[in-house]
Amino acid sequence: MESLLNQIYKSPFLSYFFLAISGAVSVFAFSPFDIKILIVFPLAILAHSMHTSQSIGIAIKRAYVWGLGLWLGGTGWLIVSIYYYGNTGITISIFIVLIMGMLLSLFFIAPIAVLKSLNLELTIFQNSLLFASICTLLELSRFYLLGGFPWLLPGLVFMDTIGANLIPIIGVYGCSFILYFFASIVGSLFVLKNIKLLMLSILMFLVFLPFPPSNNQTLDDGLKVSIVQPSLDPFSKYENDSVNNIEEVLVELSKKYANSDLIVWPESPFPYLNSSPQMESLHNRTKHLPTILSGSWLYKDNNLHNTMTILGTKQHYIKRHLVPFGEYVPFESILRGLIEFFDMPMSSLQEGPNHQPYFNLNNFKILGLICFDIAFPLSFRSEIKNADFIINISNDTWFGNSYGPYQHLQIVRARALESNKWIARGTSDGISTIVDNKGTIVDLLPKNARDTLYGTIFRTNNSTFFFNYGYLLVPLMALILLVSFFIIRYRK
Numbered sequence: 001m002e003s004l005l006n007q008i009y010k011s012p013f014l015s016y017f018f019l020a021i022s023g024a025v026s027v028f029a030f031s032p033f034d035i036k037i038l039i040v041f042p043l044a045i046l047a048h049s050m051h052t053s054q055s056i057g058i059a060i061k062r063a064y065v066w067g068l069g070l071w072l073g074g075t076g077w078l079i080v081s082i083y084y085y086g087n088t089g090i091t092i093s094i095f096i097v098l099i100m101g102m103l104l105s106l107f108f109i110a111p112i113a114v115l116k117s118l119n120l121e122l123t124i125f126q127n128s129l130l131f132a133s134i135c136t137l138l139e140l141s142r143f144y145l146l147g148g149f150p151w152l153l154p155g156l157v158f159m160d161t162i163g164a165n166l167i168p169i170i171g172v173y174g175c176s177f178i179l180y181f182f183a184s185i186v187g188s189l190f191v192l193k194n195i196k197l198l199m200l201s202i203l204m205f206l207v208f209l210p211f212p213p214s215n216n217q218t219l220d221d222g223l224k225v226s227i228v229q230p231s232l233d234p235f236s237k238y239e240n241d242s243v244n245n246i247e248e249v250l251v252e253l254s255k256k257y258a259n260s261d262l263i264v265w266p267e268s269p270f271p272y273l274n275s276s277p278q279m280e281s282l283h284n285r286t287k288h289l290p291t292i293l294s295g296s297w298l299y300k301d302n303n304l305h306n307t308m309t310i311l312g313t314k315q316h317y318i319k320r321h322l323v324p325f326g327e328y329v330p331f332e333s334i335l336r337g338l339i340e341f342f343d344m345p346m347s348s349l350q351e352g353p354n355h356q357p358y359f360n361l362n363n364f365k366i367l368g369l370i371c372f373d374i375a376f377p378l379s380f381r382s383e384i385k386n387a388d389f390i391i392n393i394s395n396d397t398w399f400g401n402s403y404g405p406y407q408h409l410q411i412v413r414a415r416a417l418e419s420n421k422w423i424a425r426g427t428s429d430g431i432s433t434i435v436d437n438k439g440t441i442v443d444l445l446p447k448n449a450r451d452t453l454y455g456t457i458f459r460t461n462n463s464t465f466f467f468n469y470g471y472l473l474v475p476l477m478a479l480i481l482l483v484s485f486f487i488i489r490y491r492k
Contacts, residue, residue, distance in 0.1 A: 005045075019046075019062055023065075023070035024069040025038055025069075025073075030407055032406035036208045037208050043179065047184040048187035049066070052191075059112045059115075060113055067104065067108035068102065075104075075151065075152075079097050080399065080400035081399060110134070124185065128181045133177075134478075135176070136474060139154075140173055143376060150375045154176040154180065155167070158172075159439060161210060162206060165211070168419075168420060169466055169470050172414050173474060174473065177478065182204050219459075222422075222456040223261045223362060224260045225260060225434070225454070226454050227445070227452065229426065229427060229432045229451060230249045230429075230450060232249065246269060254289050254452070260290045261362055262290060263291065264292075265426065266395060266432075267308070267371055267395040267427075267428065268306060273296070275299065279296070287312070294309060295393050298316060305349060308370055318353070323371070323372050354379075356383075358383070364388045364459065366389060368390075368392075369392045377415060377418060377467075385419075388421075390416075391426070392423055394408065394428070395427065396408060397428045405427070416437055422434070422458050424455075429449075430448055431446060436458075437458075
């Protein structure tokens with residue numbers, strides 16, 4: 001293996017092409033492909049390429065190209081959103097996604113630069129710990145930098161495996177630490193013929209064995225929910241003659257299960273404000289139905305917000321994590337008006353405040369999260385910890401028929417397991433689902449189906465170790481390890 005890699009690295013073009021393909025291959029470890037084991041070898045190649053680089057410059061280039069392969073392969077579905085829904089030419093669409101991939105790939109430069117600059121003579125285990133520590137801390141930074149984009153976290157691939165048992169303890173990014181460490185060990189086998197390392201690697205591969213979680217709890221304290229999936233064209237709601245049709249579809253589908261405690265409508269189904277006469281009229285029309293929790297638009301303090309609200313009440317939640325370019329435009333003064341994509345409807349929103357109140361219904365505390373919010377567990381740690389269950393609404397029509405909705409659903413499932421909470425998820429055109437507290441899909445409506453999903457979500461009283469303590473465990477350990485290696489470096 002080492003000789004083959006050395007031959008590849010002799011040619012700059014071949015080496016960079018190989019690394020880009022390697023990064024792209026790792027995407028197949030995530031949903032909807034779920035070939036879990038494919039996450040290990042690309043990460044091992046990344047670690048190996050770093051260790052064998054003759055200089056910091058070469059190491060940085062290799063890491064950057066690998067990251068570019070990952071992000072272009074893993075978020076290529078954004079071209080669908082930009083081209084079709086942004087009404088932008090294919091060339092511009094590809095260019096925007098390329099720029100985004102180039103920015104996200106910068107996250108892989110830092111760990112490689114630090115590792116090479118330290119220039120320490122470390123054991124394989126020490127090297128692997130250092131590699132895992134830096135990469136994990138950089139993964140954590142993706143919760144905050146560039147507006148936040150915690151997508152394609154390696155730890156997500158542990159879902160439905162033995163390794164999934166670690167998610168309620170150390171969270172998804174804690175599992176990412178384990179994968180980075182594991183991959184670095186495997187990468188060392190490309191160079192060393194060490195039987196002990198080989199046996200250890202074989203044992204570590206066992207975490208990828210399928211392990212469907214059991215849910216043998218006796219649960220009787222729950223909420224009956226109807227999740228309405230209208231499957232309507234996202235642009236039709238901005239056409240005056242289509243509003244009545246949207247309302248008609250939602251109301252008719254809501255009548256299907258009259259014994260529900262709660263009806264869930266998707267994110268932003270209407271073009272009008274929740275304080276408008278149209279919304280008041282809609283509320284009057286649905287008074288005979290069970291309580292409806294719907295996406296809506298709120299205009300407050302001269303700002304427009306993406307919200308979810310209980311119709312006929314003042315209970316609402318304002319989305320806290322806005323989608324860049326979709327709901328707000330970074331560097332707006334420069335980009336706004338440059339191309340049509342940056343002028344999409346509702347692309348100048350304001351995020352909501354921290355620590356917003358729960359929805360209260362039938363003595364249950366319901367945490368509402370809108371679309372992208374579900375990817376940020378640390379932003380909602382206390383709210384998730386004390387909620388009875390989570391309602392997540394989204395408008396995944398912007399993803400088209402790509403693999404984006406499946407990646408999004410994987411995050412939702414991981415959040416349920418991580419938090420020990422049931423989640424009801426309502427989307428405009430799929431995938432709407434009920435997920436139990438073990439991350440198992442209880443029932444779902446597939447992509448593009450127009451129907452109502454009915455089921456019960458249950459209250460679970462126990463919070464997980466992760467939300468109590470584990471959210472601190474991995475970053476503190478990674479930081480301590482990193483500082484320790486710096487101390488070793490500068491004492492020499």
